[in-house]
Amino acid sequence: MEPVMFRVDDQPPSNHASIQPSTTALLQSLHELRQLMRQGNCVQIPETLKPHPSYRQSAENLLAYLCLRRRDIRSLQNQLAELGLSSLAGCEAYCLSAVENVTAALQSLTGEALSDDTPAAPGLASGRAHLRLHTEALLGPTGDDRAVRIMVTLPEQAANDAAMVRDFLAQGMNCARINCAHGNADSWSRMIDHVRSGADELGRNCKVMMDLAGPKLRTGDIAHDTAVLKIKPERDRCGRVTRPARVWLTAQATEVRSDMPAVQSPWIEVPAKWLANLRSGDTLKLRDARGAKRVLNVVEHTPGGCWAELEKTVYLTSGLKLKVKRETKREAGKKQAQTKITAVPKSESFIELRVGESLVLQRNGIGHQAQHDDKGEISAPACVVCDVPELYRDARVGQPIWFDDGKIGGRIEAVNYEKLEIGIEHIVHASGRAKLRCAKGINLPETDLQLAALTDEDLRALEFAVAHADVVELSFANTVEDVQALAGHLRRLGRDDLGVVLKIETRKGFENLPAMLLAGMQFEGFGVMIARGDLAVESGFERLAEVQEEILCLCEAAHVPVIWATQVLETLAKKGAPSRAEITDAAMGVRAECVMLNKGPHVLDAIRTLDDLLRRMQGHHVKNRGMMRCLSVAKEPSGLVAAHPT
Known part of the structure; x- marks a missing residue:
């Protein structure tokens, strides 16, 4: 069947006789489309489908809509628009009624008899009400x-x-x-x-x-390197110190509480007896982790600890010596009290990766940085942990794998039941390097994870x-x-009336959405969330806009509320x-x-x-x-009033 095409420069038809030959094929297409939608057999309906009474009409509309979208009807839409009729755009909530209405309008335009006595499908008002x-x-x-x-x-x-x-x-x-x-x-x-x-x-x-939370794959713990605390003062454009750095000295860092200054400021732990003898005005001398000489000035002493300030950048680790110096006659000639730093805050552990390097994802153990030999070459690749056994069972060589919301990507090069070997191919940062930390998401968009x-x-x-x-x-x-499975647990717990939202965040979930919508209609309170974080990684960022558009359309056809x-x-x-x-x-x-x-x-x-x-x-x-609400223009064109006087 050849579609009838209209050009922008065609002369508009002046009577039914000139319309009739041009619309015969168009009407035939609409009749076939309507019949297909009335049958509603374009998809396999779950055998267990038992929609809540409020969703019965919605299930019928979704099935009809799936039949409508089985075909590419863009040419038909253009032809309808050329005739000044509805192009069926935005008909999701009442799709069968929309097709029947435009068919009847075209029949009226051509003079074709309206002989069909099939009951009318629910219209726009009904779809919106549902x-x-x-x-x-x-x-x-x-x-x-x-x-x-x-x-x-x-x-x-x-x-x-x-x-x-x-x-x-x-x-x-x-x-x-x-x-x-x-x-x-x-x-x-x-x-x-x-x-x-x-x-x-x-x-x-x-x-x-x-x-x-669901079965989200995440990276596990990563071994800590030696904790190093870097503290630096604020400087202006010329490098002059505008505000000295401050550090909190405490004897109870292992019991840091929300009401302690250390929560918001750098801190170091020192012995309690030594700390108790400090006073405002004391000077603390040390050599930092680089061997650089540094001075801390005690500016405030409290029962819980001391504040000290410094005007040069310092790198502190546990074990560094601190020596007290007091410029008073009474203290002159006395041996200066000294101690060692017992602890500094542990920085968040990470693994640094570069494009072209290898990464091992393993089931047990703890993650760690790559190991290097005496020449600086990598002798053992970096490693992260994920303890989900299905990951190692279902993954296949050649499949892509992504970490941390798509910031790091690679491809699986070897698989066994205990680990995956991955070649890093993609890093978002322009430097080609990235830090992978613990508790970051893992996505395998082409892996059929069971x-x-x-x-x-x-x-x-x-x-x-x-x-x-x-x-x-x-x-x-x-x-x-x-x-x-969720419905079964809700029945077991006596709350099958609880509202349910399905979060669509994988390619598999998107592909199975029509069937899941029909299954979810058993709940009176039912909705869908477009979880665009994982969904973007799973479907590809370039496809996210298209995917979320299709989810919106399917859910509107099912009269199911959506959470963006x-x-x-x-x-x-x-x-x-x-x-x-x-x-x-x-x-x-x-x-x-x-x-x-x-x-x-x-x-x-x-x-x-x-x-x-x-x-x-x-x-x-x-x-x-x-919708065509009144335009919020700042000023109407000057010729508008003259051209269209009231």
């Missing part, structure tokens, strides 16, 4: 004139700071997210208490969401969640079996000022039902900014449809 119903079932009502909810990941301080949580709520937080990878039942309980009491005080609705979505730790957290939370988020949801997540206003939350790109990204979150912010020292500013952005943008976008 999505609104499902969104409120999962996320609750917004309580204000902003349609898109704001979710905030609570920092650990929220367990001890009720005022912080109340401020989040006052600025517009609608959902409070607790990351179960951090904290424990005690801190989670206090966070939830603060959310509930703050919401009651302000008269706001706020859902508590608990994010199960990992259960629920770990033992997740099941323990789930027992807490069913008693205290409103919604549970399933990380690394990859298959229908993962969804059914990862790095939203991240620079603003962490540093206090947003980048231009992230403002645009956050604004496009209006196409979802909820936007998630991660923690940071300036997250309150991020909530305010996001609230303002979403309010502004909801007049321009409703899901996948652009």
